[in-house]
Amino acid sequence: MSNDQFPGALSPLDDRYARETAPLREFFSEFALIRLRVRVEIDYLITLSRLTHLVRPLTDSELQLLQSLKSNFSADDARAVKAHEQTTRHDVKAIEYFLRDRLATTSLADIIGWLHFGLTSEDINLIAQAIALRYSRNEVLLPALEKIIAQLTTLARQYKSTPMLARTHGQPAVPTTLGKEFAVFLARLKKQIAILRVHRFETKLAGAVGNFNALVAAAPHIDWPAFSENFIRAYDLEPNLITTQLVPYDNWVRYFDTLRLTNSVLINFTQDVWRYISDDYLKSRAVAGEVGSSTMPQKVNPIDFENAEGNLGIANALFEHYARKLTVSRLQRDLSDSTVRRTFGVPLGHSLLAYTNLARGLDRIDANEQAMRADLESHWDVVAEGAQTILRAAGVRDAYEQLKSLTRGKSITEQSFAEWIDQLTVDESVKAQLRSLSPFTYLGLAEKIVERIL
Numbered sequence: 208m209s210n211d212q213f214p215g216a217l218s219p220l221d222d223r224y225a226r227e228t229a230p231l232r233e234f235f236s237e238f239a240l241i242r243l244r245v246r247v248e249i250d251y252l253i254t255l256s257r258l259t260h261l262v263r264p265l266t267d268s269e270l271q272l273l274q275s276l277k278s279n280f281s282a283d284d285a286r287a288v289k290a291h292e293q294t295t296r297h298d299v300k301a302i303e304y305f306l307r308d309r310l311a312t313t314s315l316a317d318i319i320g321w322l323h324f325g326l327t328s329e330d331i332n333l334i335a336q337a338i339a340l341r342y343s344r345n346e347v348l349l350p351a352l353e354k355i356i357a358q359l360t361t362l363a364r365q366y367k368s369t370p371m372l373a374r375t376h377g378q379p380a381v382p383t384t385l386g387k388e389f390a391v392f393l394a395r396l397k398k399q400i401a402i403l404r405v406h407r408f409e410t411k412l413a414g415a416v417g418n419f420n421a422l423v424a425a426a427p428h429i430d431w432p433a434f435s436e437n438f439i440r441a442y443d444l445e446p447n448l449i450t451t452q453l454v455p456y457d458n459w460v461r462y463f464d465t466l467r468l469t470n471s472v473l474i475n476f477t478q479d480v481w482r483y484i485s486d487d488y489l490k491s492r493a494v495a496g497e498v499g500s501s502t503m504p505q506k507v508n509p510i511d512f513e514n515a516e517g518n519l520g521i522a523n524a525l526f527e528h529y530a531r532k533l534t535v536s537r538l539q540r541d542l543s544d545s546t547v548r549r550t551f552g553v554p555l556g557h558s559l560l561a562y563t564n565l566a567r568g569l570d571r572i573d574a575n576e577q578a579m580r581a582d583l584e585s586h587w588d589v590v591a592e593g594a595q596t597i598l599r600a601a602g603v604r605d606a607y608e609q610l611k612s613l614t615r616g617k618s619i620t621e622q623s624f625a626e627w628i629d630q631l632t633v634d635e636s637v638k639a640q641l642r643s644l645s646p647f648t649y650l651g652l653a654e655k656i657v658e659r660i661l
Contacts, residue, residue: 224556224560227559231552231555233343233346234339234342234343234347235552235555236552238282238285240336240549241298241302242277242285244298244299244302245277245280245284245302246277246280248302248303248322249273249276249277251326251331251438252321253265253273254437254441255321256318258434259429259434261321261324261429262318262321263318268314269314269315276309284305297328298328299328302323306322324422325422325425327452329452329540330413330414332548333411333453333454334412336410336551337409337410337442337459338442338444339551340408340462340551341442341443343555344403344462347555348403348555348558348559349404351563352400352403354562354566358566359389359392359569362385362386362389363390363660363661364661365574366389367387368384369576370382370383370579370646370648371383371488371583372579372583373388379588380589381590381593382647382649384650385488385574386653387654387656387657388479396469396472399468399472403462403465406462406465407458408459408462409444409445409447409459410439410445410454411439411446411448411454412438413431413432413435415539416451417449419435432448451536451540452539455534456533457534459533460530463526464526466522466554466558467523470561471519471523473519474516474523477515477519480512480568481512484509484512486578488574489575490507491509511571514561515561515564516561521557522555522558525553525557528547532544533548580647584646587619587623587645589646589649590644590645591610591611591613594641594644595607595609595610597640597641597644598631598633601634601637621645628641
C-alpha cells in the first residue's frame with residue numbers, strides 16, 4: 208500500500224530522510240550508476256579514436272552527438288537500458304546495446320563495433336564507481352564535514368576561557384575549559400578530513416584478468432598500459448596496473464576506513480555533548496512549534512545528537528563489512544563484491560544524515576556558564592592535584608598523602624581549603640602559591656592550547 212506521498216521505500220534514507228540524503232543520489236542511485244557507465248563507455252570510444260587511431264577520426268558534429276548522449280541522459284534513457292537488461296540479465300552489456308540503438312541511425316553507425324572494445328564489464332563499473340566516490344566526497348561529504356569544522360572552531364574560540372569541571376572515570380578530576388574540550392575534537396576531525404581530502408581513488412582498465420589480453424591480441428602495436436593510465440587519469444583517478452578482473456579494493460577500503468574513524472570521532476563527540484547537555488553545562492535552544500515529548504511539555508531533547516550517533520553507528524557497521532569483504536575475492540573474480548558495492552550510498556547516506564543532524568544540533572546549543580561555575584564551586588577538591596604538586600616542589604615529602612587525607616571521598620569548600628593552608632608549616636611563598644589556586648583559575652594552558660589549534 209502506497210501513494211505519491213508515501214511511496215513505500217524500504218529504506219528511511221529514501222523517504223523519511225530523503226531530503227537530507229538527496230545530494231548522494233546524484234552519484235549512487237541506480238540511475239546515477241547507469242548514467243556514469245554510459246559516460247565511461249562513450250569516453251572510451253572517443254579516446255580510442257583520439258589516442259589509438261583504431262577508430263576513425265570523429266567529426267565535430269559526431270563528438271557533439273556523443274557528448275549530448277552523456278549530458279542529456281534521461282530517465283527514459285535509463286529505462287531503455289533496463290529494458291535491455293531484462294533480456295541480457297547483464298547490466299553492462301545492456302549499456303552497450305543501448306548505445307548501439309542510439310548510434311545505429313547516425314553517422315556513427317560504422318563504428319558501433321568499437322563500443323566496449325576489448326574490455327570487461329568491471330573496467331566500466333570500477334571506473335564509474337571510482338568517479339562516484341571521488342565526486343561525492345568533494346561535492347557532498349567534505350562540505351558537510353567542513354561545516355562541522357567551522358562550528359567547532361567558533362565554539363572553541365567562544366568558550367576557550369570558560370572554566371568547566373573535567374571528569375575522568377566519570378568523577379570530578381581537575382578544571383578545564385569548555386572551549387578546550389571542543390578544540391580536542393576539532394583537532395581530531397581536522398586530521399581525518401586532511402586524509403580524506405588527499406585520498407586518490409584507484410581503478411583499472413585492463414581486461415578480463417588484468418593482462419590486457421584481448422586488447423593486445425587485437426592491436427599488439429598499441430601501448431595499452433599507457434592508454435589505460437591516460438584514460439583513467441583524465442578522470443583525476445589513480446590507475447592501478449597490477450590487478451585481476453577487479454582492482455584490489457585496498458585503496459577504496461582505506462578511504463572507507465578513514466570515514467569510519469571520522470565517524471568514530473564524531474560518535475565520541477555526540478556522546479560527550481549529550482552528557483554536557485544532561486549535566487546542564489550546555490542547553491539546547493527551544494524552537495517554536497517543536498515538541499520534546501508527547502506527554503512532558505517542558506522537554507527540549509538532544510535529538511539531533513542522538514540521531515547523529517545512531518546513524519554514525521549504522522554507517523560504521525557497513526564500513527567495517529567492506530573492510531572484511533572487499534579485500535577478499537576468489538581467484539581472479541567472483542561476483543560477491545558486486546552486490547556489496549551497490550550499497551556504497553547506504554553508509555555514505557547515513558554518514559551524511561549524521562553530519563546534517565550534528566550541524567543542526569551545534570547551531571542550537573549555548574553554554575550554561577552559571578551551572579558550570581556552580582559545579583566548580585562545589586568541588587574545591589579538584590585543586591588537590593595542583594596543591595600536592597606545589598608542596599612536592601617545595602620539598603614536602605608526604606604531600607600526596609596530606610592531600611589524599613584532606614580530599615579523598617570528602618567535600619571541601621573554599622574556606623576549609625584556606626584553613627588547611629593556614630595550618631601548614633611551609634614558607635609563606637608556598638602558601639601564597641596554594642592560595643592562588645581555585646577551581647576557576649587552575650586551568651593550566653587550556654587557553655593557549657585552544658589558540659594553538661585555532
